[in-house]
Amino acid sequence: MAGVLQFLALGILAIAPGSVRAQCASLPTCTLLWADEFPGTAVDTTKWEFMIGNGSAYGIPAGWGNNELQYYTTNNATVANGELTITARQQAAGGLNYTSSRLRTKNRGDWTYGRFEMRAKLPTGQGLWPAFWMLPTATNYGGWAASGEIDIMESKGQNPTQIFSTLHYGGQSPANTFSGSSSYLPAGTAGNYHTYAIEWQNGEIRWYIDGQLVSTQNSWYSTAGPYPAPFDVNFHLLLNFAVGGNFVGSPNGSTVFPATYVIDYVRVYGSPAGQPTGQLVFDDMEHGNPFANGWFAFNGTVGGGGLDPNSTDLPPANGGSKSLQTGWGSGGSPGYFGGFGRTRPMDITGMTHFSFWINPDPGQDYVLEFNIQDDDNGDGIITPVADDEFQYNCHVGPSGPCAISGGGWQQVSVPLSSFTADNSNLYGGNDILDTKPVSAGGNGQMIQMVVAVISNSGADASFRTDYWVFKNLTDTDGDGVLDYLDNCTLLANPTQVDSDNDGFGNRCDGDLNNNGATNAQDTILFRQQLGQPSTPPTYNIGDLNGNGAVNAQDTSLFRQLLGQPPGPSGLVP
Numbered sequence: 001m002a003g004v005l006q007f008l009a010l011g012i013l014a015i016a017p018g019s020v021r022a023q024c025a026s027l028p029t030c031t032l033l034w035a036d037e038f039p040g041t042a043v044d045t046t047k048w049e050f051m052i053g054n055g056s057a058y059g060i061p062a063g064w065g066n067n068e069l070q071y072y073t074t075n076n077a078t079v080a081n082g083e084l085t086i087t088a089r090q091q092a093a094g095g096l097n098y099t100s101s102r103l104r105t106k107n108r109g110d111w112t113y114g115r116f117e118m119r120a121k122l123p124t125g126q127g128l129w130p131a132f133w134m135l136p137t138a139t140n141y142g143g144w145a146a147s148g149e150i151d152i153m154e155s156k157g158q159n160p161t162q163i164f165s166t167l168h169y170g171g172q173s174p175a176n177t178f179s180g181s182s183s184y185l186p187a188g189t190a191g192n193y194h195t196y197a198i199e200w201q202n203g204e205i206r207w208y209i210d211g212q213l214v215s216t217q218n219s220w221y222s223t224a225g226p227y228p229a230p231f232d233v234n235f236h237l238l239l240n241f242a243v244g245g246n247f248v249g250s251p252n253g254s255t256v257f258p259a260t261y262v263i264d265y266v267r268v269y270g271s272p273a274g275q276p277t278g279q280l281v282f283d284d285m286e287h288g289n290p291f292a293n294g295w296f297a298f299n300g301t302v303g304g305g306g307l308d309p310n311s312t313d314l315p316p317a318n319g320g321s322k323s324l325q326t327g328w329g330s331g332g333s334p335g336y337f338g339g340f341g342r343t344r345p346m347d348i349t350g351m352t353h354f355s356f357w358i359n360p361d362p363g364q365d366y367v368l369e370f371n372i373q374d375d376d377n378g379d380g381i382i383t384p385v386a387d388d389e390f391q392y393n394c395h396v397g398p399s400g401p402c403a404i405s406g407g408g409w410q411q412v413s414v415p416l417s418s419f420t421a422d423n424s425n426l427y428g429g430n431d432i433l434d435t436k437p438v439s440a441g442g443n444g445q446m447i448q449m450v451v452a453v454i455s456n457s458g459a460d461a462s463f464r465t466d467y468w469v470f471k472n473l474t475d476t477d478g479d480g481v482l483d484y485l486d487n488c489t490l491l492a493n494p495t496q497v498d499s500d501n502d503g504f505g506n507r508c509d510g511d512l513n514n515n516g517a518t519n520a521q522d523t524i525l526f527r528q529q530l531g532q533p534s535t536p537p538t539y540n541i542g543d544l545n546g547n548g549a550v551n552a553q554d555t556s557l558f559r560q561l562l563g564q565p566p567g568p569s570g571l572v573p
Helices: 002-013 520-530 552-562
Strands: 031-036 070-072 077-080 083-093 096-100 102-104 114-121 128-136 149-156 159-170 176-184 194-201 204-209 212-217 235-243 259-270 279-283 295-299 304-310 323-329 335-346 353-360 366-374 388-397 410-415 420-427 446-455 461-471
Touching: 070 235, 083 235, 096 235, 114 128, 114 149, 128 259, 149 194, 159 204, 159 212, 176 212, 235 259, 279 335, 295 304, 304 335, 304 461, 323 335, 335 366, 353 388, 388 410, 446 461, 520 552
Parallel strands: 070 096
Antiparallel strands: 031 259, 077 083, 083 096, 083 259, 102 235, 114 194, 114 259, 128 149, 128 235, 149 159, 159 176, 194 204, 204 212, 279 461, 295 335, 304 323, 323 461, 335 446, 353 410, 353 461, 366 388, 366 446, 388 420
């Protein structure tokens, strides 16, 4: 058995540079658009442009805007043996004490959406700063960072196992902001090859290390454009190796020069431009004028109110730069104060929940009737005799239960199954909420969301709200990873590791002999290693658990018998 286990480990870990082409984790239709495998003996300048100097030649403050200590040259980037090596040297140039290289694909490779991937070995040492990142090719939304920045991988040489994943956005500096997270490489592997990637879609960016999802962001803003700006235009790639700077601090006597940042490959995969299947943003409320962005308001039988933008009261997450402020009153009489809504046709098929942030003022008691109105006859408008609506009542009061008045910002998530057909205003539909357009064979897409405000006490109804979004929160295997991001939905696989990069998580990867199919041959292989007969007497060759099917559950059973964690097999040479 020890020999089998050793062979399994070698089969997973002994990977030569350039030998693995990772599949897009959540983009099954992606295709390879662009790549540099670094053949030959020099940087391919049809793909990469060298950036030279200290930044001033590009309109960037000296020190590349970060008080960096290196002068970039063309001499510090070399190609050999299928690798690009960027070398940082303690060497005087341009009035600075260090040299290195910085390359970009601007106007040679520019993309909106896709998977962007690099396999590299990172340097170690105080004050060393390797990066793999993206900038907008044109500053459509203004100067940095209003037009955005995507940091796929940044590392501090003094702690090379910590990898940073960051977005920069908002207004032009100093009105910019950022959000992100950091992840850690396995202990002792900082000097090894690792793969760093993002998958960028309309409204969501996901970060991966060695095929494992480590971070997801779907909330940002630009002061110069509506969501999903600024991340909805062409960006290009950058590779650079900085020395010193605000992020890492200066080198010290322990830093060894020359230091190297070694890149095995860079690849770009194309993908559909649509939003990810897990989330659809109805509105992020980044409006100076809501009424110019599809919103409307109407008065009721005993009261009235309206809508305004609010830039000072924002939720703790997904806040951007504005929320939507609304207030309703009657002078003391309870009843129907009026309402508001937004016209935005959307196909929310596949979504399971509606989510929103709300901050209700204290001392109030009212019901918000959320109404999804869908277009059953496919004419693009809502009419009572042809269409229908589905309602959810959110009770806001001192004890909720939907939201607590005076309780500060609260995030409410409502299962779409809790929206029930309401025929009091729209009565001509079929009472089926799937919201797929009739033209696509559905029962009618959502045209608008309308909210009625009904006071229980006569007190005003006033609150701020933000980030209305439809989500798919299905987690079939209960491992904490939603199905749309899960590479194994039948068996718990919370780490999402896919050691052989075949698109199946280790827990579900039943193709033990790597022939492209999961079948009886795989379980026979394990039987042989266990010293068991290939054909058991009571059930089919591959059906180890006797459930009538040969699948990943059977091979997972044998993995457990081997005492092995789930994953691709090393049994096949």
